[in-house]
Amino acid sequence: MSRSASLNAAQRAADLDALASGEVVDVLVIGGGVTGAGAALDAASRGLTVALVERHDLAFGTSRWSSKLVHGGLRYLAQGAVGIAMESARERGIMLARTAPHLVRPIPIVTPLLPEISRRDEQAMRVGLKLGDSLRRAAGTSVEVLPRSRKVGYAEAVKLGGAVRRDGLRGALVMWDGQLEDDARLVVALARTAASHGARIVTRAEVLEAGRSGARVRDTLTGAEHEIRARAVVNATGVWAGTLAEGLTLRPSRGSHLVLDNRRLGNLPGTINVPVPGERNRWVFAIGHPGGRAYVGLTDAPFEGLVPDVPEAPEEDVDFLLNTLSSALDVPLGRDDVLGTYAGLRPLVDTGAAEGGRTADISRRHVVMTGDDGVVTVTGGKLTTYRHMAEEAIDAAVAAGGLEGGQCRTQALPLIGAAPPLELARVDAPRRLVDRFGTEAPRVLAEAGGAPELLEPVDSRLRRDRRRAGLRAAPRGRARRGRRARPAHAHRPGAA
Numbered sequence: 504m505s506r507s508a509s510l511n512a513a514q515r516a517a518d519l520d521a522l523a524s525g526e527v528v529d530v531l532v533i534g535g536g537v538t539g540a541g542a543a544l545d546a547a548s549r550g551l552t553v554a555l556v557e558r559h560d561l562a563f564g565t566s567r568w569s570s571k572l573v574h575g576g577l578r579y580l581a582q583g584a585v586g587i588a589m590e591s592a593r594e595r596g597i598m599l600a601r602t603a604p605h606l607v608r609p610i611p612i613v614t615p616l617l618p619e620i621s622r623r624d625e626q627a628m629r630v631g632l633k634l635g636d637s638l639r640r641a642a643g644t645s646v647e648v649l650p651r652s653r654k655v656g657y658a659e660a661v662k663l664g665g666a667v668r669r670d671g672l673r674g675a676l677v678m679w680d681g682q683l684e685d686d687a688r689l690v691v692a693l694a695r696t697a698a699s700h701g702a703r704i705v706t707r708a709e710v711l712e713a714g715r716s717g718a719r720v721r722d723t724l725t726g727a728e729h730e731i732r733a734r735a736v737v738n739a740t741g742v743w744a745g746t747l748a749e750g751l752t753l754r755p756s757r758g759s760h761l762v763l764d765n766r767r768l769g770n771l772p773g774t775i776n777v778p779v780p781g782e783r784n785r786w787v788f789a790i791g792h793p794g795g796r797a798y799v800g801l802t803d804a805p806f807e808g809l810v811p812d813v814p815e816a817p818e819e820d821v822d823f824l825l826n827t828l829s830s831a832l833d834v835p836l837g838r839d840d841v842l843g844t845y846a847g848l849r850p851l852v853d854t855g856a857a858e859g860g861r862t863a864d865i866s867r868r869h870v871v872m873t874g875d876d877g878v879v880t881v882t883g884g885k886l887t888t889y890r891h892m893a894e895e896a897i898d899a900a901v902a903a904g905g906l907e908g909g910q911c912r913t914q915a916l917p918l919i920g921a922a923p924p925l926e927l928a929r930v931d932a933p934r935r936l937v938d939r940f941g942t943e944a945p946r947v948l949a950e951a952g953g954a955p956e957l958l959e960p961v962d963s964r965l966r967r968d969r970r971r972a973g974l975r976a977a978p979r980g981r982a983r984r985g986r987r988a989r990p991a992h993a994h995r996p997g998a999a
């Protein structure tokens with residue numbers, strides 16, 4: 504690493520100045536989501552000169568609205584998409600073991616065996632889980648990192664299932680996947696790691712027009728317009744990619760989540776899957792998250808019209824999620840249990856294959872295409888597969904710009920803050936900070952300069968402020984790191 508990884512106002516101003524005054528970079532990346540930040544890191548770590556421009560802030564788009572899961576791709580296997588399943592399993596293993604072990608942890612995915620799930624369906628699911636195990640093995644992820652799937656009896660199902668109905672519960676199926684501490688933090692870690700390899704990261708810079716030799720960019724802080732010159736341009740603007748790429752049609756799909764107090768779900772240590780009544784192979788899940796929250800998702804509905812900056816979860820999604828999850832609980836959830844909602848738009852690529860069909864049936868495969876204008880567009884895919892998408896995009900940019908870059912190095916390149924689990928366990932800082940900032944956690948503590956109020960979790964402060972302001976009773980209890988089940992041998996920060 505050659506440069507500071509600090510992204511601050513002075514650095515932004517210096518980077519924008521350099522770019523606006525005629526510096527030519529090898530690669531200009533448009534979009535500061537997981538795909539764009541990943542592409543900037545890929546290019547910079549190959550030794551190319553790089554600039555990334557983002558019209559709002561890092562992770563402003565879909566990348567901050569995810570379910571925060573690093574999927575192994577079992578769902579794609581069930582759809583016969585073996586290539587995507589394998590890609591997901593491989594990328595999951597890379598993040599867990601090498602690039603981001605501080606941000607990604609193993610999480611049990613639990614399907615409670617309630618009477619709604621027939622013995623026949625249970626058998627089919629067990630076959631699926633075995634396939635998931637084969638996928639994990641084929642991807643080179645050991646059982647020390649992610650344990651094997653298994654069926655558990657009533658007692659363990661109760662422990663893992665939180666507030667799940669006891670009546671008729673005959674056990675549970677358990678598999679393991681990856682859980683991301685914070686999706687936006689992953690994007691920031693990628694951008695900062697890219698900056699440490701020399702990339703210029705400029706937020707609040709909107710691309711108005713792009714072509715093979717650069718882009719016209721508006722500084723949204725001042726309104727000034729600049730030409731940024733580049734030998735290759737990568738459009739990584741997610742669900743907005745069609746605005747800069749001719750001939751690309753996206754079919755955005757809205758996914759909504761609810762945010763609950765995890766105590767309402769019996770302090771879920773992992774994820775539970777609940778079948779949607781009356782439908783085959785459709786599930787709602789609830790994910791316990793450290794910090795005492797639980798996320799409930801997920802809808803998949805076509806989104807028509809102009810793509811908004813910040814999508815919202817409509818009432819019908821809230822009802823659907825509450826009702827479906829409630830069908831598996833002793834005490835049904837009500838509107839009062841909802842602390843908040845959020846929604847994101849998946850950048851699904853319309854290949855024509857599922858025309859008129861459900862967005863759930865549209866492939867999650869990503870596309871990398873070089874337009875007639877020479878701009879390389881990368882979109883679709885998943886947060887889990889960002890690294891591989893970035894690699895393919897930069898390969899295409901190298902070809903389009905006739906660049907001389909080295910080989911992709913990101914498979915073995917730890918992100919800022921990453922370290923082997925034993926080292927993370929020794930970091931002298933609260934676990935919740937190590938899970939978010941890894942080896943940089945002590946520096947974050949130092950920034951607080953010993954002021955105790957700055958060291959409190961943000962949400963407990965919010966609760967206190969709300970109480971002082973006499974607002975609606977906030978959820979009780981101190982925000983704290985939830986107790987969670989861990990695989991027996993998992994290499995986890997704090998597990999030692």
Ligand SMILES: Cc1cc2nc3c(=O)[nH]c(=O)nc-3n(C[C@H](O)[C@H](O)[C@H](O)COP(=O)(O)OP(=O)(O)OC[C@H]3O[C@@H](n4cnc5c(N)ncnc54)[C@H](O)[C@@H]3O)c2cc1C
Nearest residue numbers: 534536537538558564565566570572710741758847886887
């Ligand atoms: C509800 C939901 C849940 C999901 N859950 C998961 C999950 O658990 N695991 C998983 O692997 N995947 C998940 N996904 C998929 C994943 O979140 C997305 O595939 C991924 O985040 C897309 O990232 P991106 O960088 O391509 O796009 P974005 O994150 O949207 O980034 C694009 C960026 O480009 C910027 N931009 C746009 N236009 C311009 C312009 N003209 N100039 C400059 N900047 C511009 C935007 O501001 C934005 O920041 C989920 C998706 C949704 C919707």
